Amino acid sequence: MSTAPRSSFRDIQNEIARRIGEREWRPGSLIPGEEQLAAEFGAARATVNRALQELARAGLVERKRRVGTRVALHPPREARFAIPLVASEIRASGASYEYRLLARRERPATAEDAERFAVAPGDTVLHLLCLHLADGRPYQVEDRLINPEVAPRALAERFDAIGPNEWLVSAAPFSRGEFTFFADRPTRDEAHHLGVGAAEPVLVGERRTWLGSRPVTFVRMVHPRTHRLTSLL
Structure with missing residues (x-):
């Protein structure tokens, strides 16, 4: 499902965090790749990449080359x-x-x-x-x-x-x-x-x-x- 285009990495970061928080994407699950997210949000792939980097620093997702981005199994509080x-x-x-x-x-x-x-x-x-x-x-x-x-x-x-x-x-x-x-x-x-x-x-x-x-x-x-x-x- 597509949403209104977003040009800000912060908006994309918040939307991904919302989906994680509401368990649309469960702990341990792979989330869509950068190319797919860029198409959904009408943003450059570099903008999506920055949003995912911020989420990884916050501990909400884990990123691995050739594997993709997963929702972190352990919440940041732990x-x-x-x-x-x-x-x-x-x-x-x-x-x-x-x-x-x-x-x-x-x-x-x-x-x-x-x-x-x-x-x-x-x-x-x-x-x-x-x-x-x-x-x-x-x-x-x-x-x-x-x-x-x-x-x-x-x-x-x-x-x-x-x-x-x-x-x-x-x-x-x-x-x-x-x-x-x-x-x-x-x-x-x-x-x-x-x-x-x-x-x-x-x-x-x-x-x-x-x-x-x-x-x-x-x-x-x-x-x-x-x-x-x-x-x-």
């Missing part, structure tokens, strides 16, 4: 860094894990959302508020936005039985991510759900991930000040 599963963190500590969906809302993107996701104000975003508990005690408030333009299957997921953290790791690949950690004071709702005082400091982690050049999700993860973050190098 090759580059690990997105921790909150459930696994809690169970590894010996505590029992519990998950609660506090709110799920499809809403128009605000100006801040539009800047964060490179979408137009008013476009639909999925907003989720979740609580993770360890041995019945609040462990993390997860305040997450998902960009349905990049992860459209999220709109069909209720997230009442599985948290977005776990769902995204298994269902929505990404090519790069950005992490920020800092101390902050909780919002009124965060303080309520964590059972802490409004003036009590909390540990906040913010993470944004991209598929190609398009942001997939942004999350604010809020922990009580007793939380400890450990990394193995």
Whole structure:
């Protein structure tokens, strides 16, 4: 099936990344060759080659001479860094894990959302508020936005039985991510759900991930000040 011609390698890169992300092309499968893709997108073969090179650098595809280009078997998160599963963190500590969906809302993107996701104000975003508990005690408030333009299957997921953290790791690949950690004071709702005082400091982690050049999700993860973050190098 042909699509509208694209002259930009970035547009071609994003479309190929979309097909991989939505499993139109499964992990390990060969994708069409440069000549076929160039014809489909109405682009020069060199433009397609550059798009594939960028995807290979991101870890989404693997290229071999005389073989072709395959969708990577292992997602970039395994090759580059690990997105921790909150459930696994809690169970590894010996505590029992519990998950609660506090709110799920499809809403128009605000100006801040539009800047964060490179979408137009008013476009639909999925907003989720979740609580993770360890041995019945609040462990993390997860305040997450998902960009349905990049992860459209999220709109069909209720997230009442599985948290977005776990769902995204298994269902929505990404090519790069950005992490920020800092101390902050909780919002009124965060303080309520964590059972802490409004003036009590909390540990906040913010993470944004991209598929190609398009942001997939942004999350604010809020922990009580007793939380400890450990990394193995």
